[in-house]
Amino acid sequence: MSAGTPGTLHRRTFLALAASAVVAGCNDTTQPDAAPVVAKDHGPVPSAPAPKAPAPTTQAKPLTSRPPAPSELGVIPVLMHHRLAANVNGEYDMTPAFFRAELERLYREGYHPIRTIDLVRRDLSAVPEGKTPVVLTFDDSTPGQFALDKSGRVVPDTALGIMLAFQTRYPDFPAVGSFYLNRSPFGLSGAEVPRALRYLNDAGCELGNHTWDHPNLRHLETAEAESEIGRLAAMITAAVPAAPARTIALPLGVHPRDHRVLAAGGRGGTAYKNEGVLLVGAGPCPSPYGKSFDPMAIPRIRCSSYQGGQGNLLMDYWLDRLPRQKFVAGSNNSKVVAQG
Numbered sequence: 654m655s656a657g658t659p660g661t662l663h664r665r666t667f668l669a670l671a672a673s674a675v676v677a678g679c680n681d682t683t684q685p686d687a688a689p690v691v692a693k694d695h696g697p698v699p700s701a702p703a704p705k706a707p708a709p710t711t712q713a714k715p716l717t718s719r720p721p722a723p724s725e726l727g728v729i730p731v732l733m734h735h736r737l738a739a740n741v742n743g744e745y746d747m748t749p750a751f752f753r754a755e756l757e758r759l760y761r762e763g764y765h766p767i768r769t770i771d772l773v774r775r776d777l778s779a780v781p782e783g784k785t786p787v788v789l790t791f792d793d794s795t796p797g798q799f800a801l802d803k804s805g806r807v808v809p810d811t812a813l814g815i816m817l818a819f820q821t822r823y824p825d826f827p828a829v830g831s832f833y834l835n836r837s838p839f840g841l842s843g844a845e846v847p848r849a850l851r852y853l854n855d856a857g858c859e860l861g862n863h864t865w866d867h868p869n870l871r872h873l874e875t876a877e878a879e880s881e882i883g884r885l886a887a888m889i890t891a892a893v894p895a896a897p898a899r900t901i902a903l904p905l906g907v908h909p910r911d912h913r914v915l916a917a918g919g920r921g922g923t924a925y926k927n928e929g930v931l932l933v934g935a936g937p938c939p940s941p942y943g944k945s946f947d948p949m950a951i952p953r954i955r956c957s958s959y960q961g962g963q964g965n966l967l968m969d970y971w972l973d974r975l976p977r978q979k980f981v982a983g984s985n986n987s988k989v990v991a992q993g
């Protein structure tokens with residue numbers, strides 16, 4: 654069904670009218686008992702009681718039964734990853750094996766990866782009926798997230814390598830994610846940088862802004878904050894002119910004093926625009942079709958294998974609680990016009 658059919662419009666009108674009450678209910682029921690709303694990447698861990706989440710299993714099964722009923726005002730997990738490495742030293746680290754298990758769980762439970770920009774633009778057209786969108790985000794552009802070997806192939810134990818291998822096994826689970834870059838992304842320099850960025854873009858991934866030097870933006874003057882965002886935006890535009898960064902993940906989860914700096918700024922070669930802003934914590938994102946959705950303040954769920962992935966408010970904690978509250982795509986999902 655196309656965007657302009659009467660059926661679609663009627664349905665969207667209904668959803669818009671129903672949005673505030675239903676989504677507010679979802680938000681209320683997904684909050685933990687004593688959850689702080691915002692955590693900080695590289696900062697202290699939220700202090701809610703540790704959930705007893707089950708360990709990820711390794712066997713995924715595609716959904717073969719009838720799709721669940723559509724629920725397009727349900728919540729969407731936006732997952733936040735940092736360092737992927739064999740040696741886990743802290744709460745922002747994850748082993749490749751744990752990341753594989755994470756994908757297995759997401760697939761088994763009917764999630765379908767999209768990018769942040771798709772969520773921000775309310776374009777969920779890629780999400781099949783009965784599936785739930787999930788956004789895989791990666792901050793700090795560390796080498797474990799993406800690397801090419803000497804033959805130009807993606808290193809298997811990197812995040813993208815794992816996602817591509819998973820897509821080979823399960824073609825209905827696309828290897829797409831949003832990578833939030835700093836200077837010298839993935840430990841690269843010189844001509845390696847545009848090569849890597851083009852590779853990621855060609856693979857269907859989003860190149861996002863995480864600022865040039867990863868500063869605490871609150872400590873900067875407006876012009877300095879614009880420079881931090883604009884220089885990184887220019888790096889991406891130089892590599893992939895057709896895909897400028899349009900979303901930003903806040904370093905340390907901290908806003909600049911003037912929030913308007915996030916939406917647009919700079920001039921000349923460092924001019925930039927952002928349509929979406931990613932926070933650091935700490936819960937699922939409201940439906941983009943609901944009134945409480947704010948593309949300039951998108952909450953995220955932390956992912957980590959530190960201490961067996963049993964830390965506070967991590968992915969398993971939330972996914973265990975989402976089955977009756979999550980977004981489920983309908984048959985003509987996607988055709989929403991952005992709401993004022």
Ligand SMILES: [Zn+2]
Nearest residue numbers: 792793904905
């Ligand atoms: Zn960061």
